[in-house]
Amino acid sequence: NAGVTQTPKFRVLKTGQSMTLLCAQDMNHEYMYWYRQDPGMGLRLIHYSVGEGTTAKGEVPDGYNVSRLKKQNFLLGLESAAPSQTSVYFCASSYSFHQPQHFGDGTRLSIL
Amino acid sequence: EDQVTQSPEALRLQEGESSSLNCSYTVSGLRGLFWYRQDPGKGPEFLFTLYSAGEEKEKERLKATLTKKESFLHITAPKPEDSATYLCAVLNNNAGNMLTFGGGTRLMVKP
Numbered sequence: 248n249a250g251v252t253q254t255p256k257f258r259v260l261k262t263g264q265s266m267t268l269l270c271a272q273d274m275n276h277e278y279m280y281w282y283r284q285d286p287g288m289g290l291r292l293i294h295y296s297v298g299e300g301t302t303a304k305g306e307v308p309d310g311y312n313v314s315r316l317k318k319q320n321f322l323l324g325l326e327s328a329a330p331s332q333t334s335v336y337f338c339a340s341s342y343s344f345h346q347p348q349h350f351g352d353g354t355r356l357s358i359l
Numbered sequence: 360e361d362q363v364t365q366s367p368e369a370l371r372l373q374e375g376e377s378s379s380l381n382c383s384y385t386v387s388g389l390r391g392l393f394w395y396r397q398d399p400g401k402g403p404e405f406l407f408t409l410y411s412a413g414e415e416k417e418k419e420r421l422k423a424t425l426t427k428k429e430s431f432l433h434i435t436a437p438k439p440e441d442s443a444t445y446l447c448a449v450l451n452n453n454a455g456n457m458l459t460f461g462g463g464t465r466l467m468v469k470p
Contacts, residue, residue, distance in 0.1 A: 251402070289363075290403070290446070290460040305457060337402050344456040345391055350402030 249273050251351035253338050259357045260328045268323040268354050270338030278341045279321040280305075280348060281313060283334040290337065296321055328358045361386040363449050365461035372468050375436045380445055380464045383429040388452030392430050394423050395446040397463070403446055406432075437468045 251272045260266055270279065281293040292305030296315040310332060312324045321340075325332060335355050339348040362385045372378055382392070391410050395403035407416040409425040416423045420441065422433040432445055444465045448458040 287462065289462045290448075290458075292457050295457070339402075344450060347393060347405040347408055348458070349405065350395075352400070352402045 251338055251340055251349055253336075253351035253354050255354060256352070257355045259359065260325075261359055262328060262330060264328050264358075265324070265326050266328065266356075267325075268336055268338075268356075270321045270323070270340075270351060271319055272321075272338075272340040272349070273319065274340060274349065275318070276340035276342055276349075277318070278343060278348075279315065280339045280341075281311070281321065281323045282337045282339065283307065283332075284337060284353075285334050293323065293336075330358050332356065333358045361449070361451060361459050363447060363459050363461040365445075365447060365464050367464060368462065369465045370467070372434075372437055372466070374438055374468055374470050377433070377435045377437070379434070380432040380466070381429060382432070382447035382461055384449045384459075385428075386449050386451040386459070389449060390452060390456075391450040392425055393448045393450070393458065394430070394432055395448070397444045397446055406445075434466070437466075439468050439470050442466055442468045 254269045280295040282290045291307050294313040296302050299318040302313045314322045335353045337353050339350045341348045366381045394406040397403045407423040412427045420435050424431045444463045446463045448460040
């Protein structure tokens with residue numbers, strides 16, 4: 248079973264460029280999440296979705312946008328990348344808030 | 360402000376040397392505490408969920424316990440393959456149903 252799949256796995260961008268990170272899950276989960284993980288900061292929630300067509304802000308949403316057009320996909324966009332957005336991005340999904348979240352293997356993003 | 364603190368930040372053990380990892384939290388209205396394992400270059404892998412004080416869960420060499428202020432992950436007779444970063448996260452009423460993660464404990468088990 249694939250579980251949660253993130254693409255791409257690595258990416259290098261220049262400041263000001265835009266890009267979209269794709270997350271796909273095959274577990275029929277309603278809830279999906281985007282996190283960033285930085286050394287010494289732990290995992291922090293960027294945006295999340297409680298179902299197709301819905302999105303909500305997390306702890307650190309500035310500079311990011313998301314879309315959930317299909318239940319199985321959750322997209323994270325950076326409109327104008329900044330060096331402060333250099334991080335490892337993780338997508339996760341779950342049946343509900345109370346159920347465990349299942350994570351992908353991350354996208355390592357460097358912004359020069 | 361809700362806080363989740365894990366200690367120690369790093370722990371070196373010899374194979375077979377049992378120990379415990381701590382996750383202390385200051386949240387109101389705890390709705391669940393989750394333990395994850397994370398290997399280098401991978402995403403967190405779910406281990407346990409604890410919902411109320413006094414609850415315990417076990418899986419192979421790992422045992423998680425929960426009190427009103429902290430959780431412990433006990434590792435009995437660890438093996439080198441138990442080496443990983445262990446993360447805890449809490450779900451509480453005041454954080455809009457978002458998980459708050461601790462900084463993790465990096466465990467290294469030497470043969």
